[in-house]
Amino acid sequence: MFRPTIRERRARTPALQRATAAAAALCLCVACGFEPGPAPLEFSLSGATQSALEDAPAVRDQIARELTTLFGTPSQPAYAPHPAWDAAGVDLNQPDASAGAPYPGLAAAAETYRRECLHCHGVEGGGDGPSAFGLTPAPRDVRLGIFKYTALKDQSRPRRADILHTLEQGIAGTSMPNFQRLAPAVRESLADYVRYLAIRGEVESALVLTWREEEELSPEAVGEALTFVWSRWAKAPSKLVVYEGEVPAASKERIARGDALFHDPLKGNCASCHGTSGAGDGPAAWKIGVDGQREPAYSDAWGRPIRPRDLREGLFHGGSRPIDIYRRIYAGIPGGPMPALGETMKDGEPLLSSEEMWCLVHYVRSLSLREGP
Amino acid sequence: MRTLIALLFGALIAAVLWSFVVAPGRGWWMPASVSTYGGDIDKLFNTITVVLAVAFVGTIGGLAWLVWRGTRTTTVRALHTHGNARLEGAWTFVTGGLLLTLALMQLSVWRAIQAERGSGGKPLVRVLAAQFDWRFRYPGVDGMFDTADDFETPYRLVVPVDERVVIELRSRDVIHGFFVPALRLKQDVLPGSALTAWFEAHTPGEYDLICTQLCGSGHYRMAGKVQVVSRADFDAWNERMQREWRTNGQERP
């Protein structure tokens, strides 16, 4: 066996010393905070836009330019002045009156978004960040403008308060965390940034649509797209679902009545999707696929298969307060098959009275509670 | 080579001084304890740390000295030995005795904190850990969990001061660690079981809660707060949360 003598070993030390010196230099770099900064972000067109305009690269470039003019870049996000905003009487660059001081502004919000949200939600809010891979449910593309968990009816665009509520509470049962560790004013600016991304995305698809119809993009058409998109956001405050009066208590009678309504095909008909036990295995929500396997019958606005919630788990994504579930029943869940029953009429009569909806609320909640049926 | 050894050992001494003298002086160790049993934990912690620090510096120092001495002789071959039973026996018994002493020393503290954790009455709150959030479920007016008046709130655990608070810990997915440094309380949260732990905070304030089990990609941000308030404030808060839970949607979204 080869055994180096001490002399031979000493001859090798320069290599060791060089390695040590290199390691020390590396430590020094790290300690002094020298690191290459992140490259500036850029907005890209959505996959839908790119495939819609596959053979019109000039239009693609034009739309990208238009969007940059109207909305800036991730490092300088701002709504550019435009007659359409003036006509609507809004200045979205000005924070809402409710904004807590000191309000960081959209550019600072973009920086926070980059740090806290981008890895799931993606640069443009497309739900395609690197950590989104493999999440169930995955973050959604906000560029469609559809938000599921709001206090509003008619599939309305959210108010700032709705997005804030999501940031404050997180979405239980999903990987969307709460952000109470950020200051309230920072959360408000983030809500505004989410709205900014959504409006930007909606304008993008409106421009594609306009070009498809008119084969050109005139300045007027751009203004119309802005006006149209904003008109849906402007309506939000009038869409709030509240209940006049005290929330009825969860009595045994109400739960029993809710049970009946839940299973009654002519009333709630909830069991058709959610199943008799609330497990989400109702016949209407499932089909047999080509491969003979059971698969969800519905898909959502994002083109993904969607399954009814298992109500026995008590993990309500939109919140588990009675009013939250009341709102889900009243207004449905936008983007999916869950119906809005609050204002549904049948033979000139409301399908469900509000008392009946409260019975459903208490029944649904009881499925995950101890006094459940 | 000898300079290198001197340098490395010098760096070690500096690191030891830094972490045991400078860092605690700057408040980079544990925050001040606000828990009734925090003092006992600290005493144990400090004793064990000192014992380990002495053993560590002694061992590494001995090693460095041997290498130092060995590199001075350039012509003599190293001694080849098959061991020394007496020496090995000695260090086995000395370390064994040391560990046994430590084990006996911590028995009473262990008893008070761990063995009695179930005997403190009903849990005040249920801690629900999930990737990567802490949520807290309070039993509402009737004091019973899993009833219609329970309410849930993320991030902030609110508890009364100067009272023995029992908590119940549950996980929805993987193992998490419930650690409140200021309370000197650290308890793993296991999926599938409801463990209890207790503490009594003697100073109102807001303290950090962190997860100490590497539970997934978002582990680094699985943080929360423990807020210790007076009994009156706690009751008022509890009352307000219950009212808010039954809101008809008019005051808040």
Ligand SMILES: [Cu+2]
């Ligand atoms: Cu964790």
